[in-house]
Amino acid sequence: MKTPTLLLLFLLVGVTATAQSQRTGLQPGDIAPDFSLKNVDGQMVSLASYKQAKGFIVVFTCNHCPFSKLYEDRIIALHQKYAPKGYPVVAINPNDAKKQPEDSFEMMIQRAEEKGFPFAYLHDETQEVARTYGAARTPHVWILQKTEQGLKVAYVGGIDNNPENAVAATEKYVERALDELLAGRSVSKPTTKAIGCTIKWRDM
Amino acid sequence: MFAKRFAGLWVWCVGLSFAAYSQQVRIVTVEQVEQLLNNNSDTVHIVNFWATWCAPCVKELPDFIRLSQDYRHQPVQLWLISMDFRSSLESKLKPFLERRKIQQPIWLLDNTDYDSWINRIDAHWQGDLPFTLIFNNYRKQRKAIYGETTYQHLEQLVRQML
Numbered sequence: 001m002k003t004p005t006l007l008l009l010f011l012l013v014g015v016t017a018t019a020q021s022q023r024t025g026l027q028p029g030d031i032a033p034d035f036s037l038k039n040v041d042g043q044m045v046s047l048a049s050y051k052q053a054k055g056f057i058v059v060f061t062c063n064h065c066p067f068s069k070l071y072e073d074r075i076i077a078l079h080q081k082y083a084p085k086g087y088p089v090v091a092i093n094p095n096d097a098k099k100q101p102e103d104s105f106e107m108m109i110q111r112a113e114e115k116g117f118p119f120a121y122l123h124d125e126t127q128e129v130a131r132t133y134g135a136a137r138t139p140h141v142w143i144l145q146k147t148e149q150g151l152k153v154a155y156v157g158g159i160d161n162n163p164e165n166a167v168a169a170t171e172k173y174v175e176r177a178l179d180e181l182l183a184g185r186s187v188s189k190p191t192t193k194a195i196g197c198t199i200k201w202r203d204m
Numbered sequence: 205m206f207a208k209r210f211a212g213l214w215v216w217c218v219g220l221s222f223a224a225y226s227q228q229v230r231i232v233t234v235e236q237v238e239q240l241l242n243n244n245s246d247t248v249h250i251v252n253f254w255a256t257w258c259a260p261c262v263k264e265l266p267d268f269i270r271l272s273q274d275y276r277h278q279p280v281q282l283w284l285i286s287m288d289f290r291s292s293l294e295s296k297l298k299p300f301l302e303r304r305k306i307q308q309p310i311w312l313l314d315n316t317d318y319d320s321w322i323n324r325i326d327a328h329w330q331g332d333l334p335f336t337l338i339f340n341n342y343r344k345q346r347k348a349i350y351g352e353t354t355y356q357h358l359e360q361l362v363r364q365m366l
Contacts, residue, residue, distance in 0.1 A: 064259075158318065161317045162316055164289050171317075193323065195287055195318050195331045196331055197258060198334070198350075198352070
């Protein structure tokens with residue numbers, strides 16, 4: 001009687017360990033849950049509040065990370081190009097301010113002002129959204145598409161293939177995915193990988 | 205006579221320290237890193253992907269170096285693979301190594317088309333730095349560390365694979 005229970009326990013532990021080592025999160029095809037996070041203007045923002053949007057470019061990013069900084073202007077350009085077409089950028093800073101003071105809410109407000117962010121820059125203070133989505137680094141992008149089933153993940157990955165020089169990028173992953181979605185096609189490259197900064201998780 | 209000899213010695217010393225800091229960085233391709241990862245010798249290889257711009261990487265770098273020194277009489281080999289841009293080799297990487305007195309050989313992986321190769325290094329790695337692989341292919345042992353680590357954790361893994 002005891003053995004099966006123990007066996008089940010071991011199996012469960014095993015499954016959990018595997019899931020963690022593979023660091024699963026929301027993959028293309030998954031339905032993404034909405035969230036409610038504080039924006040730099042002090043207002044709470046949820047995806048449901050964007051009534052006109054066809055979807056979202058959710059970007060996990062932050063203030064301090066040099067790779068996030070390299071992509072800031074490109075993230076602004078993505079919003080300017082695709083928000084009028086129904087896909088606004090929603091930027092989320094998931095970093096623990098205790099570990100990285102430059103990523104505090106106050107510093108987020110300052111950064112958003114300096115750069116004139118035209119999009120929401122949200123503070124994931126509990127890091128719950130980053131965990132749910134499976135964000136592993138900054139910057140890390142999820143493109144969501146509004147469907148009858150909910151917000152469907154259409155793309156997960158990097159922004160383009162040249163962090164150092166936007167002009168020299170030969171593949172613009174996010175732009176191509178959005179162009180395909182807007183043309184009613186499926187995304188030809190639904191996942192990519194890129195180098196970035198680790199997310200500064202809180203100590204448990 | 206003495207002065208002349210000293211001058212020679214001085215030139216030699218300066219040359220040596222110059223060599224230690226300037227020739228330690230080798231520009232490598234993804235294929236070279238893959239070859240390293242396929243090395244079948246009975247050696248524990250510690251391969252750390254880092255960058256000068258990555259604060260947690262810089263913080264843990266001394267632990268990697270200390271470990272490789274503590275295990276220098278055993279088959280343990282440390283490989284530091286910098287993800288700094290090639291264009292910042294002279295302006296950032298070399299001054300960093302000099303400032304920190306790091307004399308270990310460094311590989312600079314010169315390929316920013318990350319999506320083309322990250323999965324070839326490790327299918328579960330999302331590209332976040334630091335990232336470390338510890339392996340002994342001869343003993344069919346391999347472990348990946350996503351994110352930061354500690355001397356204790358590294359040592360524990362190294363001992364398992366020796």
